[in-house]
Amino acid sequence: MRISELARASGVPVATIKFYLREGLLPDGVRTSPNQAQYDDAHVQRLRLIRALVGAGGLSLAATRNVLGHIDRPTGLTLDLLGSAHQAVAPALPDEVDLAAAVALLRRWGWNACVDAADSGDEGRVDDALGGLAVALAALEDAGFVVEPDRMDTYGQSMMQVAQAEIDGLPTDTPSAAVRYVVLGTVLVEPVLLALRRLAQREASAARFPQTEPDV
Amino acid sequence: MRISELARASGVPVATIKFYLREGLLPDGVRTSPNQAQYDDAHVQRLRLIRALVGAGGLSLAATRNVLGHIDRPTGLTLDLLGSAHQAVAPALPDEVDLAAAVALLRRWGWNACVDAADSGDEGRVDDALGGLAVALAALEDAGFVVEPDRMDTYGQSMMQVAQAEIDGLPTDTPSAAVRYVVLGTVLVEPVLLALRRLAQREASAARFPQTEPDV
Numbered sequence: 001m002r003i004s005e006l007a008r009a010s011g012v013p014v015a016t017i018k019f020y021l022r023e024g025l026l027p028d029g030v031r032t033s034p035n036q037a038q039y040d041d042a043h044v045q046r047l048r049l050i051r052a053l054v055g056a057g058g059l060s061l062a063a064t065r066n067v068l069g070h071i072d073r074p075t076g077l078t079l080d081l082l083g084s085a086h087q088a089v090a091p092a093l094p095d096e097v098d099l100a101a102a103v104a105l106l107r108r109w110g111w112n113a114c115v116d117a118a119d120s121g122d123e124g125r126v127d128d129a130l131g132g133l134a135v136a137l138a139a140l141e142d143a144g145f146v147v148e149p150d151r152m153d154t155y156g157q158s159m160m161q162v163a164q165a166e167i168d169g170l171p172t173d174t175p176s177a178a179v180r181y182v183v184l185g186t187v188l189v190e191p192v193l194l195a196l197r198r199l200a201q202r203e204a205s206a207a208r209f210p211q212t213e214p215d216v
Numbered sequence: 217m218r219i220s221e222l223a224r225a226s227g228v229p230v231a232t233i234k235f236y237l238r239e240g241l242l243p244d245g246v247r248t249s250p251n252q253a254q255y256d257d258a259h260v261q262r263l264r265l266i267r268a269l270v271g272a273g274g275l276s277l278a279a280t281r282n283v284l285g286h287i288d289r290p291t292g293l294t295l296d297l298l299g300s301a302h303q304a305v306a307p308a309l310p311d312e313v314d315l316a317a318a319v320a321l322l323r324r325w326g327w328n329a330c331v332d333a334a335d336s337g338d339e340g341r342v343d344d345a346l347g348g349l350a351v352a353l354a355a356l357e358d359a360g361f362v363v364e365p366d367r368m369d370t371y372g373q374s375m376m377q378v379a380q381a382e383i384d385g386l387p388t389d390t391p392s393a394a395v396r397y398v399v400l401g402t403v404l405v406e407p408v409l410l411a412l413r414r415l416a417q418r419e420a421s422a423a424r425f426p427q428t429e430p431d432v
Contacts, residue, residue, distance in 0.1 A: 045360060052359035106415065113422035114415045129418065133411035140408070143268035144261060145400045147408075154381040155405075155412055158374040163416035165370040167424050184361045186414070189371075191352035192363075193413070194406055196371055198345040199322065199330045200379035201398075206329035208383050 003029070006039040010047035017047065023061065025050055025068060053187060067187065071180050093131040102134040109156050162193070219245070222255040226263035233263065239277065241266055241284060269403060283403065287396050309347040318350040325372050378409070 007014045020026040026046055029037030053064045106115050166185055171177040223230045236242040242262055245253030269280045322331050382401060387393040
């Protein structure tokens with residue numbers, strides 16, 4: 001199909017498609033004349049993927065390029081794969097992060113594999129997932145917001161349930177399928193979980209406080 | 217204390233404190249001379265809160281002002297409160313959102329209260345939490361990423377566990393304490409949950425694939 005048909009099929013405007021081509025996010029079509037190229041279904045799929053990452057995923061152009069690179073050129077499996085997938089979408093960490101509270105929490109739960117994996121990483125580089133937890137816990141403390149140990153345990157258990165279901169479903173046929181699953185599962189499922197938490201709070205609140213009158 | 221002491225006590229530079237004062241995020245101190253004002257512990261607490269929202273919370277200045285406004289001037293309890301807290305921090309939604317898939321999912325789980333609450337909102341305005349779920353589900357579909365019903369059920373159950381623990385801990389003594397709890401719980405706990413999910417994925421992956429060799 002020509003670029004105008006590709007635009008129609010994908011719902012992405014021609015100017016945006018040309019931008020993605022220039023930026024190397026979308027592979028070139030097969031050139032049929034100096035001013036024309038042919039595109040196929042793979043281009044439609046790729047455009048829908050880019051739109052999902054940039055749109056609901058909320059990724060920057062650089063992060064999108066990074067994620068697509070991981071999908072196009074997978075470099076490992078399972079732990080390595082998870083590490084690089086998380087790194088592709090992780091928020092930047094400050095240079096100095098105190099990991100003590102995060103490590104103590106994970107050790108208390110017996111999550112030793114992920115602490116040990118973090119330890120074995122590059123010297124001097126803070127592990128993204130562990131560092132992310134440390135920064136998030138520090139922010140709670142800074143704000144004077146106390147999460148009791150019981151509730152923190154509920155958070156850990158619930159997220160383990162989520163992760164267990166996700167790892168059970170990990171496709172193991174090709175590295176590329178696995179990376180795609182992990183990267184998209186990280187980027188695109190996060191907004192689903194956060195939206196479900198908000199809705200569940202309302203549902204639980206309605207059950208606990210059946211008569212909700214504004215009282216101020 | 218003077219502004220230089222406030223800077224030391226809070227860890228926020230004087231120039232930033234002056235910026236927050238100008239922007240109205242931090243209440244003025246008590247003026248003791250044309251060029252001097254006195255600040256107290258409430259200012260230290262407020263600065264730590266602002267730093268947490270802007271920093272780990274990743275909120276914009278406008279969103280931070282909105283959140284602080286909700287804490288300073290609470291306007292309701294429970295469902296209303298949850299709605300306004302979520303609204304304070306919710307990502308912007310597109311004008312047109314197809315809610316059908318989100319509503320069908322919640323009805324399947326019997327989460328009727330939150331669907332009904334969304335229905336009873338302002339005419340023509342899409343409910344933030346329900347709209348957020350709809351947009352997130354559409355992004356999965358756009359990307360061609362299939363989440364099987366079983367796994368979606370696990371997501372719902374896990375988030376309900378999280379929400380139940382949170383609503384059980386809701387302080388009911390003053391509206392202001394409740395709003396603070398809900399708003400900060402929304403903004404500051406989200407990064408904790410997402411970091412825990414990533415770490416749990418590693419832990420579950422290490423248990424499922426004990427020998428993890430890069431195989432490519």
